[in-house]
Amino acid sequence: MAETAKLVDEFVSKARAVQCEVILAGSFLEACEKLADCIGQVTPVVISGFEDEAMTLIEQHLSAKGIDFHTGSVRDLLPGFPIAVTPGHLGISETGTVIIESTSEDVRLASMLADHHIIVMPSSALRCEVSEVEHFLEDLLRKPSAYVAFVTGPSRTADIERVLTIGVHGPKEITVILYEE
Amino acid sequence: MERSSRSVKKYRRDLRKALENEYLRKTLDNFAVSYREARERAFEGTDFEKLRLELASSRQSAMERLEELYARFKENAEKKGAVVYRARTAQEANEIIHRIARDTGSRKIVKSKSMTAEEIFLNAYLEKREYRVVETDLGEWIIQLCGHGPSHMVMPAIHLCRRDVAEIFQKYTGQPIDPEDIGAMVALARRELRKEFIEAHMGISGANFAIADTGTLGIVTNEGNARLVTTLPPVHVALVGLDKLIPDTKTALRILRLLPRNATGQAISTYVTWISGAIPWKGDKGGQKKLYIVFLDNGRSEIAKDPVFGEVLRCIRCGACANVCPIYRLVGGHNYGHIYIGAIGLILTYFYHGAENDEAIVRNCLNCQACKEVCPVGIDLPYLIKETYGKVLEYKGVKPVKNLLLAKILRDRRLFHFLLRRARFIQKPFADSDGMIRHLPLFFMKEHSFRSLPSITARPFRDRWPSVMPKPRAEKEKVAFFAGCLIDFVYPEQAESAMRIFDRLGVSVTFPEGQTCCGLPALMAAEKETSRQVAMQNIEAFVGDASDCRYIVTLCASCGSHIKENYPRLFASEEEQRRAVEFSRKVIDFSSFVFRLIGEGKSYFSASGESVTYHAPCHLCRGLKVKDAPRRLISAAGYSYVPSSEEEVCCGLGGSYSLEFPEISRELLSKKLDNVQSTGAKYLVTDCPGCLLQLRGGMDRRGNPLDVLHMAELLDRALKR
Numbered sequence: 029m030a031e032t033a034k035l036v037d038e039f040v041s042k043a044r045a046v047q048c049e050v051i052l053a054g055s056f057l058e059a060c061e062k063l064a065d066c067i068g069q070v071t072p073v074v075i076s077g078f079e080d081e082a083m084t085l086i087e088q089h090l091s092a093k094g095i096d097f098h099t100g101s102v103r104d105l106l107p108g109f110p111i112a113v114t115p116g117h118l119g120i121s122e123t124g125t126v127i128i129e130s131t132s133e134d135v136r137l138a139s140m141l142a143d144h145h146i147i148v149m150p151s152s153a154l155r156c157e158v159s160e161v162e163h164f165l166e167d168l169l170r171k172p173s174a175y176v177a178f179v180t181g182p183s184r185t186a187d188i189e190r191v192l193t194i195g196v197h198g199p200k201e202i203t204v205i206l207y208e209e
Numbered sequence: 210m211e212r213s214s215r216s217v218k219k220y221r222r223d224l225r226k227a228l229e230n231e232y233l234r235k236t237l238d239n240f241a242v243s244y245r246e247a248r249e250r251a252f253e254g255t256d257f258e259k260l261r262l263e264l265a266s267s268r269q270s271a272m273e274r275l276e277e278l279y280a281r282f283k284e285n286a287e288k289k290g291a292v293v294y295r296a297r298t299a300q301e302a303n304e305i306i307h308r309i310a311r312d313t314g315s316r317k318i319v320k321s322k323s324m325t326a327e328e329i330f331l332n333a334y335l336e337k338r339e340y341r342v343v344e345t346d347l348g349e350w351i352i353q354l355c356g357h358g359p360s361h362m363v364m365p366a367i368h369l370c371r372r373d374v375a376e377i378f379q380k381y382t383g384q385p386i387d388p389e390d391i392g393a394m395v396a397l398a399r400r401e402l403r404k405e406f407i408e409a410h411m412g413i414s415g416a417n418f419a420i421a422d423t424g425t426l427g428i429v430t431n432e433g434n435a436r437l438v439t440t441l442p443p444v445h446v447a448l449v450g451l452d453k454l455i456p457d458t459k460t461a462l463r464i465l466r467l468l469p470r471n472a473t474g475q476a477i478s479t480y481v482t483w484i485s486g487a488i489p490w491k492g493d494k495g496g497q498k499k500l501y502i503v504f505l506d507n508g509r510s511e512i513a514k515d516p517v518f519g520e521v522l523r524c525i526r527c528g529a530c531a532n533v534c535p536i537y538r539l540v541g542g543h544n545y546g547h548i549y550i551g552a553i554g555l556i557l558t559y560f561y562h563g564a565e566n567d568e569a570i571v572r573n574c575l576n577c578q579a580c581k582e583v584c585p586v587g588i589d590l591p592y593l594i595k596e597t598y599g600k601v602l603e604y605k606g607v608k609p610v611k612n613l614l615l616a617k618i619l620r621d622r623r624l625f626h627f628l629l630r631r632a633r634f635i636q637k638p639f640a641d642s643d644g645m646i647r648h649l650p651l652f653f654m655k656e657h658s659f660r661s662l663p664s665i666t667a668r669p670f671r672d673r674w675p676s677v678m679p680k681p682r683a684e685k686e687k688v689a690f691f692a693g694c695l696i697d698f699v700y701p702e703q704a705e706s707a708m709r710i711f712d713r714l715g716v717s718v719t720f721p722e723g724q725t726c727c728g729l730p731a732l733m734a735a736e737k738e739t740s741r742q743v744a745m746q747n748i749e750a751f752v753g754d755a756s757d758c759r760y761i762v763t764l765c766a767s768c769g770s771h772i773k774e775n776y777p778r779l780f781a782s783e784e785e786q787r788r789a790v791e792f793s794r795k796v797i798d799f800s801s802f803v804f805r806l807i808g809e810g811k812s813y814f815s816a817s818g819e820s821v822t823y824h825a826p827c828h829l830c831r832g833l834k835v836k837d838a839p840r841r842l843i844s845a846a847g848y849s850y851v852p853s854s855e856e857e858v859c860c861g862l863g864g865s866y867s868l869e870f871p872e873i874s875r876e877l878l879s880k881k882l883d884n885v886q887s888t889g890a891k892y893l894v895t896d897c898p899g900c901l902l903q904l905r906g907g908m909d910r911r912g913n914p915l916d917v918l919h920m921a922e923l924l925d926r927a928l929k930r
Contacts (some may be wrong), residue, residue: 042476046479101491103491103492106407107403107404107407108403122476123476123477125477131488131489132489133440133488133489133490133491134491136436136440137440137441140433140436140437140440141403141437158462158465158466158477159462159466161462162458162459162462165458165462165483166422166423166457166458168483168485169420169423169425169458169483169485170423171485171486172288172289172290172486173289173290173485173486173487173488173489173497174425174483174484174485174486174488175439175440175482175483175484175485175488176482176483176485177436177480177481177482177483178477178480178481178482178483179479179480180477180478180479180480181479182479183431183432183433183479183480184431184432184479185347185348185395185431185432186364186473187346187347187348187351187364187365187366187367188347188351188366188369188371188374188391188394188395189236189369189370189371189374189391190236190239190240190243190364190367191371191391193391193392193395195395195396195399196347196395196398196399196431196432196433196434197345197399197402197403197406197432197433197434197436197437198432198433198436198437198479198480199433
């Protein structure tokens with residue numbers, strides 16, 4: 029448990045250093061609450077990539093707060109939308125990175141086109157260093173088709189006069205809701 | 210964007226123009242400093258040397274198995290629905306991509322950044338055939354709109370200021386743009402380019418690596434455009450150099466440990482995208498995305514087999530070699546490369562774009578080793594730049610006069626020394642009473658007058674030797690002394706100081722008369738045979754009474770570094786190589802030797818407390834990797850060491866570089882002297898007579914606010930008699 033706590037602290041510190049907001053929650057249910065708070069009144073909201081069980085819980089929570097979300101193909105919402113919510117499958121504390129298995133086009137578009145991308149991830153998914161994700165990554169890449177994304181903070185550029193600007197083609201804001209399993 | 214080749218004359222004109230570009234100078238200056246700091250922070254707590262060795266070894270072995278990796282990648286990728294092509298030439302690659310666009314009915318194309326695509330001039334090829342190609346990386350889009358080429362591998366638009374960008378966007382949108390609102394300009398790019406992503410029929414990307422084991426492409430980015438390029442359109446074409454092939458995920462993660470840190474000082478880039486096989490696509494044609502992977506050879510498979518140049522294929526395109534280059538810092542990427550920029554660009558241009566396009570730029574290298582120090586895959590860039598220069602000379606078939614003279618004269622030691630002694634008389638009319646030459650005759654152009662020059666001595670060190678030979682009362686150590694041309698014929702008094710110190714410290718010295726020029730000038734002119742011959746002369750000279758010495762001490766860091774690093778690789782036969790290794794192993798620089806002998810031992814010196822600042826010769830701090838000893842010696846000798854800014858940046862001499870590119874040499878010297886003067890120190894000390902020549906010459910032009918001394922002179926001054 030102390031191990032996880034250390035990993036969480038390191039992750040939080042590194043993520044914040046790259047303009048990634050991290051919210052801690054004691055349980056998945058609490059995470060759903062925090063998620064609802066994050067979303068507030070903003071619409072439309074895209075939710076993609078969760079397992080059925082998790083999805084049901086999220087649906088319940090958001091409906092209870094009067095928050096509805098887009099259910100069809102994400103392509104319907106081109107060119108973009110304010111909020112997307114996806115799971116994070118693995119995290120790297122050393123760099124504040126979230127790994128998202130993104131073979132589904134909906135998950136990809138959700139994580140690419142939203143202005144604000146919210147990631148819900150269990151703290152048990154945290155690993156210490158980049159080298160530790162080798163096997164997880166390799167297993168994914170051995171599948172017949174795969175698109176895996178390492179995401180570390182919101183999109184950025186320094187191409188104009190080396191001035192750092194957050195939010196170019198990808199999300200302008202990233203929030204990770206890290207919950208204890 | 211096509212580039213035309215440049216003669217050396219035109220190149221020098223371009224360089225002069227670039228030096229006058231105030232905005233560029235300031236931007237690159239700021240960048241050089243902040244990059245260094247960011248990189249240091251990024252590597253804190255990690256062992257860069259260890260990471261580098263691991264990655265170098267991974268990349269080297271991958272290059273040696275190129276064909277095997279290609280076959281495995283192709284097999285795995287095709288199993289997953291990708292179509293894999295291999296283009297032998299740039300032309301072929303363009304044709305293949307054109308065919309794909311035609312067969313898939315793709316008229317509108319979006320691109321994410323790819324140096325490989327720049328290499329083959331893909332955009333021009335497609336645009337000529339009426340395809341609409343839109344760059345989506347912000348920097349690349351900006352330069353596409355204004356028709357410039359990239360001036361850096363990672364920050365292509367660094368040469369443009371915000372006003373330039375605002376003007377470009379204004380022209381594009383027809384709306385007024387506030388040049389101070391960079392956020393708004395980026396937001397504009399986001400809006401405009403999103404439309405392009407959505408309407409595109411095809412996305413073209415590069416790849417940072419291609420994993421053979423799983424047929425996976427890896428793309429390292431920050432903006433998110435590569436993600437959209439590879440997701441929104443129904444067709445994805447990836448253009449990948451053969452040298453991007455690696456065996457497994459493990460190697461990919463090794464690359465990731467170094468690439469972002471070295472490129473931009475980030476621990477990791479915002480996005481790392483792993484694409485394996487044809488992925489789902491739900492646009493109106495439905496089903497699966499079409500994935501085409503085009504591997505580009507364009508000479509890579511030949512380079513892979515080359516025993517000398519093979520290692521350039523390890524390059525992971527981090528851009529660090531440009532980031533730390535003192536010349537790049539002055540003139541920018543349009544003048545420090547052709548398509549590929551930086552030290553690696555000087556080499557690759559010969560192979561990918563031909564000798565005519567490399568002939569001017571390949572000369573523009575100081576051999577300061579800054580690039581080699583940061584290369585994450587251990588490519589010996591300075592050495593290979595000189596090798597490339599040799600190939601360019603071969604191609605031209607005509608050698609510069611300098612080379613012909615070097616070859617004729619250097620190989621014959623007696624002739625060489627005879628001419629040096631005679632040269633004194635030619636110089637005499639131009640020298641002032643203190644021996645300095647401050648007014649060159651009219652036919653020397655005024656670009657060269659930024660420093661005064663020393664004159665050849667009346668009595669070279671070898672003539673003085675019998676009377677200055679140390680005779681210590683108690684012999685602690687016996688060393689052999691390698692003088693080198695500058696010490697022997699221009700600064701013999703520095704060697705005399707060294708002898709007085711040896712005498713005091715109990716060191717007896719032997720000075721083999723048969724020694725000659727170390728040969729570095731010949732190697733720098735790509736005269737390898739001459740260089741080899743003088744090297745053997747030196748090795749032979751030190752056989753005999755020097756063979757029982759543990760050390761061969763030199764006052765010249767350039768000679769020392771050349772002997773240590775290059776002598777072993779000048780020879781082909783095993784026997785000669787063995788002798789070269791044995792010889793070079795003994796070589797040690799003066800500062801390291803003295804420090805080794807006395808440690809912090811202050812008893813030999815009277816503490817004056819005078820302030821001294823230090824210039825680190827490139828060949829000492831990076832060549833011989835000696836950084837500590839000289840600085841600690843300054844304190845050990847009773848002086849007060851005052852650090853100056855950027856001590857390890859080149860003084861601008863670069864051997865004969867300052868004769869070929871005097872404008873650059875002058876700028877580097879000027880910056881160095883400004884930094885030195887702001888310390889307010891009394892003395893500037895250095896441990897290389899070459900640097901000393903440059904620094905003293907420049908200081909003299911400034912009225913000598915500081916005295917410039919060799920370490921031997923500094924120590925001699927404080928020596929208790």
